Amino acid sequence: MNEEKILEPKGVTNGLQNEHKKIVELIDVAKSFDGEVVLDHINLVVKEKEFMTLLGPSGCGKSTTLNIIAGFVTPDTGDVLFENVKINDVPANKRHVNTVFQKYALFPHLNVYENIAFALRLKKLSEEEIYERVEEMLAMVNLRGFEKRDVNLLSGGQQQRVAIARALINKPKVLLLDEPLAALDLKLRKDMQNELKNMQRKTGITFIYVTHDQEEALSMSDTVVVMANGKIQQIGTPTDIYNEPENAFVADFIGESNIIDGVMLDDYKAKFSGHEFECLDKGFNKNEPVDVVIRPEDVDVVPVEKGMLVGMVTSVTFKGVHYEIIVDIDNFKWMIQSTDYVAPNEKIGIYIEPDAIHIMKKSEFSNMFGDYSSFSDELERLSDTNEEENEEDE
């Protein structure tokens, strides 16, 4: 599968929004469980052939959104449209949508062949046609020769492939994938990301993909939907989401960012950390308080006398490609990524280009993120290993 990688120019993704027809639409969809609001009036449009990713922290309502599209959960209010037809009352088994479940949910009493053939058997197709299509699917997911295997004895990656083949054999118009790679180890996850992306391009099926791995979301999707607290925070291409985050939550959730309290003095002129900066943003009120995002890789380390801001290096970590430097500027800890080494406790200057500054309106998330004062590499590594152990448990 890897050999057949299809290379397409990156620009395709941006055009997608306009040139394709709507396939799934959520209009003002809300859902509460036991009085707790899980989805807070969501609006979402998914286009044909689109690879859309729902990204957000645990519990933000990603699975619930998928379940509403699949028909396993009925929304309290709002409409679900499929090809512009309202399908609120259409049961799951009648929708042209199939799902790849997080923990696969393969049928333990059926072998690989019968798991994949399941949907076709319901349609009472002839034995030859079923055989043909199952073999086609097995070839696509690289599982030829596994027909008679017991699904309970397959590896995680193999089970994953069976689950994908089982969901795709019905030729659904939309495939829903709920954290399909979460239980796989890093290496396998990367391979499967490529394979899934290729499969999506080859089949032209719309994918709605749930993950809480931001890297996965950015590298695979045409469109990323960032969710938090049951609301959609931002919808956009991966580049947009990264470069133009709408609020402090998105900026913090996607990649590393320094989020600083600031004021918009005028168009193209912002003030933060006691210094005035030139920037590319406009359209704010005069003296409007704003959140300023600056990515660690966009900050240049310069000698003190040339610096726009001056700070004290509190820690330096070698990361392979670059050093990760934490700098204290006016009691706010910045993260800077630089290929040049600086020593801890050294005074440095920093320089920021106008296009490295991104201005956001204040939001409910202001002042919650973006300071690296509590940041500790050791802590992060600890939490990483914990995560991996949990995955093994599952």
Add this chain to the structure above:
Amino acid sequence: MNKKSNILKQAAAYPHIVWSVLFIIAPLIFVMYYAFTDKEGRFTLENITSLAQPSYLEVFLRSLCFAFLATVICLIIAYPVAYFISKTSPKAQKILIMLVTLPQWLNFLIRTYSWMALLEDTGIINTILESLNMQPIHMINTPFAVILGMVYNFLPYMIIPLHSVMSKLDNRLLVAASDLGCNQFQVMTRIVLPLSKSGIISGITMVFVPSISTFYISQKLGGGNFDLIGDTIERQFQTAYNYNLGAAMSFVLMILIVISMAIMNKYSDEDGGVIV
């Protein structure tokens, strides 16, 4: 260390071995002894061969037939009940299962007498029917009453093993099945049924075995018109004092049960499950 724990493990098995010898092996040996000896203690096959007469054959056939019907009816009733219980909250499940076993807290005799009071021609049900100006129904002393008694007494033994496998059924499999196009009925036949096979098998075993060997139910609810193996055996020991014939019947009954179980296991091992 290892040796010690092995010895401990062996020691832990002793009570079970003693139990088995005392209460399973020893009675079996007694049954075999009596079944294959005459009153003087000499070896003989006469006890067994004397069973091959129409009156006994009828009893065996009837017992098989009644037990089979009772088991099937239990399965038909218990399956949806167990499924429904498994779909309720864990707390409700505990309470409902307790309710299912509640009648078992009453003495078996009292339960059977209660059914007599209900089913008699002048019993509670018919009194109610008459007061509603409806035709009374003759129920007591019919095969219906006997099978009803069996179903009533053994139903919990079907519900409990079924519930125990169904409560462990992964709900996501049911969701996945409907995602792939199954309607409610197909979810039942294609997922729930095959995955609850082990519960069905143990439920059938636990109802069929006591049903085929039961006594007293038929005497009371069948009015003595429908002798079952259990009743006939009881009579050999209690009235006729023919231990040898009674033991021979027990022996044949055991063989019958073993054959029935073997047939069922053969069917259930084949693909497609017990029922489908």
